[in-house]
Amino acid sequence: MEVECIPFKETGYFSQLICDYLDQKKGLSPFFNRYPLPENFGDQIKEKTANYPKEHRAVLVNSLRNQYKGIQVSKATQKNIDSLEKETSFTVVTGHQLNLFTGPLYFLYKIVSTMNLAKKLNKEHPNHHVVPVYWMATEDHDFDEINYFNLHGKKIHWNKKASGAVGRLSTEGLDEVYEIFVSELGNLGLTDRLKELFKKAYLEHSNLTGATRYLANALFGEEGLVIVDGDDKELKKLLVPYAKTDIVDHTPYQKISDTIQTLGEVSPDYTIQVNPREINYFYLKDDLRERIILKKGKYHVINTHIDFSKEELLQELESYPERFSPNVVARPLYQEVILPNLCYIGGGGELAYWLELKSYFDEVGVTFPMLMLRNSALLITEKQSEKVEKMGxxxxxxxxxxxxxxxxxxxxxxxxxxxxxxxxxxxxxxxxxxxxxxxxxxxxxxxxxxxxxxxxxxxxxxxxxxxxxxxxxxxxxxxxxxxxxxxxxxxxxxxxxxxxxxxxxxxxMGEDLFPLLLNTLDPFLQDFTILKHK
Structure with missing residues (x-):
């Protein structure tokens, strides 16, 4: 196995903002808390310890145990869930959409980066315990972004009319996708394991949340990965006070808008990833997930006839917090409110919008996590590598x-x-x-x-x-x-x-794929990795 590294900025595939962040450009320091160097995690632990309510741990652990009911849980994952009851335990997190059969390859890199970071931190901080977490984007509604994956240059596609949160979608119809998948795989070599994974995940679970949890757990459960579903009433109760400041006071809209302007002053080359709305919540119910807006003095759910007065909406929020779904701006705050989290590991686009959020976190008194770019890799065979060399x-x-x-x-x-x-x-x-x-x-x-x-x-x-x-x-x-x-x-x-x-x-590669990634991807490396394999 040979490993080669290229600085991200030399690949041509990463934005100026992310390249400047990796270079720790001085002008960007107001937009993040601490840069994710090994020596900075001790101070992050101290800050999160002082700023994470103890009562949130009990709610978190109880919700996780409920979410894992009926699921085969590895000893490592069970240990990690139980450990979160202790004030010395923390998390490092990545998040991803519920892409069909994991979607693109970097889904693996995100989770491996997170698990490897947790391992390194556990060695560096033996008096604390760090748990790797995968946050499922169960409340997302961009079905067209997740309803396919590519195999042998072909798109394996799930044709379905969908509305509402994708995690609640029925897996009905995926038996037809399974047949297409099986046909494309054929019967040679290592196909049985893949067929079994798909079948057990998507044909033996009733919704996409259950299917994705099964798949991620089957791939990474033995390594202790903990999977969180934010579409959870008890967890959302913890979000209520922050949702109020968003819906009534428009705090994130004001703070993030100011940050975007300031980022533009640092460099005109920075592309703004997301823009805040006056209200950054959807109304979520059954097959419905639609934005809440102010209209003629009422809180209106677009594309519906649902209206609330201010008092009615606040009462609805208190009584049914599960009906309020954060958008891309509000979701990071939700994550940091419910988890004792130290670091978020994401792709370039994700980190770009996280860099817009710090002033909002500061305003509402929630510790801003460290931001780490996930590992990226190119897998190349020895035969392909030889071709490159022959071409000079x-x-x-x-x-x-x-x-x-x-x-x-x-x-x-x-x-x-x-x-x-x-x-x-x-x-x-x-x-x-x-x-x-x-x-x-x-x-x-x-x-x-x-x-x-x-x-x-x-x-x-x-x-x-x-x-x-x-x-x-x-x-x-x-x-x-x-x-x-x-x-x-x-x-x-x-x-x-x-x-x-x-x-x-x-x-x-067969089962060698996962050990290869776990043994070679170093989250602190912060270079693009080229992995040459047999």
Missing amino acids: LKVSHLFMKQHSLINKKIRDISNIDIDFSPQKKLLEEQFQHMYELAEKTDKSFLGAVKAQEVKQKKGLDKLEKRLLRAQKRKLKDHVVRLTDLQNELFPNQSLQERQLNFSEIYLE
């Missing part, structure tokens, strides 16, 4: 945009020089003399000189591109082999982890 390339070159990679390769192997930079430099020197002449004689001549320089540079660019195209045709075999290899490792010219499902890698 490094794996890191494959992260380039395809046209840039092809151009680089053609220039490297061509028996003629297709770089007109020297000619352009000579041209610039020649025109410099003309600029000096114009300055001494007739300054009105400067514009004409500049126009001619631009025209001749464009001519050189056209000649360079034309020559490159000619060489591509001449060296077509090299181009085809190169693009085929890059398309294998970067399907749809995207990161492998965003396209492939774990089942495709499992068919190559």
Whole structure:
């Protein structure tokens, strides 16, 4: 097994905001609490200890025990749940949608990053116990984002009319998806384990929450992963006072809007991930999950005839907290209110919106967690690695945009020089003399000189591109082999982890896949990892 690392900012797949965060750019310090270095977790433990209500532990543990009823719980997971009753126990958390059969490969990387972080912290802080948690996004309603996964370049798709929270969706119809999956897998090699996982998860559970919990528990339960479903009345009772400040006082709207403006002042290159709403809660009931808005002095549930006065809505919130579902802005607060959490582990997009939230957390008096970018990885076989070497390339070159990679390769192997930079430099020197002449004689001549320089540079660019195209045709075999290899490792010219499902890698590696990830992905590394395997 060989491991190679590339700085995230050199991959070209991560935003300027995330690259600056990883570099701990000084201007970003107001937007996070502590950077996730090993030496900073001690202070985070102290702060969360002082700021996490003791009574929340009892509610949390009781809810978890109820959620795990009827489920085969490993000794490691049971130990972790029980440990959360103690004031010396904490969590590290990742969250993810209920994607069909885990969805993209990075689902595994998120959870492995979280479990490996917990292991490292338990070694560093022997007087405390850290529990890895997967927060299921059961209240999400973006069904089109989760109703498929890719296998062998094909989309395995669940066709269903859906509304409301996805976790409550019936698994009816997934037997047809199972048949398509089985047909695509065939009967060779390691298919039986995958078929069993899918069947037990989706054909033996009545809703998507139960199916996803079973699957995540089957894959990671032996490692002690604890799975949390936030669609829980007892847990939501703890959220009520914070929901009131959102719905009535619009506190997050004000604070986050100010933060977004300040982030823009730090750098105009930062893309805003989410914008807050005046009210950041949905009304959740049966197959309904719709936004609550203020309309003509009433609290209105859009796309319905449901209206509340202020008093009626607050009474509804007190009596039925389970009917109020936080959106992407309010959910992180909910998580930190109910969990004794130290750190959130997420992808670049997730961390980008978390960086908008700190002032809101400060305003409502909830400790802001440390934010850690999850591990990212490219899995490459020895055979693929040998192909890269034979082409005279490094794996890191494959992260380039395809046209840039092809151009680089053609220039490297061509028996003629297709770089007109020297000619352009000579041209610039020649025109410099003309600029000096114009300055001494007739300054009105400067514009004409500049126009001619631009025209001749464009001519050189056209000649360079034309020559490159000619060489591509001449060296077509090299181009085809190169693009085929890059398309294998970067399907749809995207990161492998965003396209492939774990089942495709499992068919190559079998049960070795999970130990490989657990033994090699280091959450503190903060580089993109390339894993070369047999």
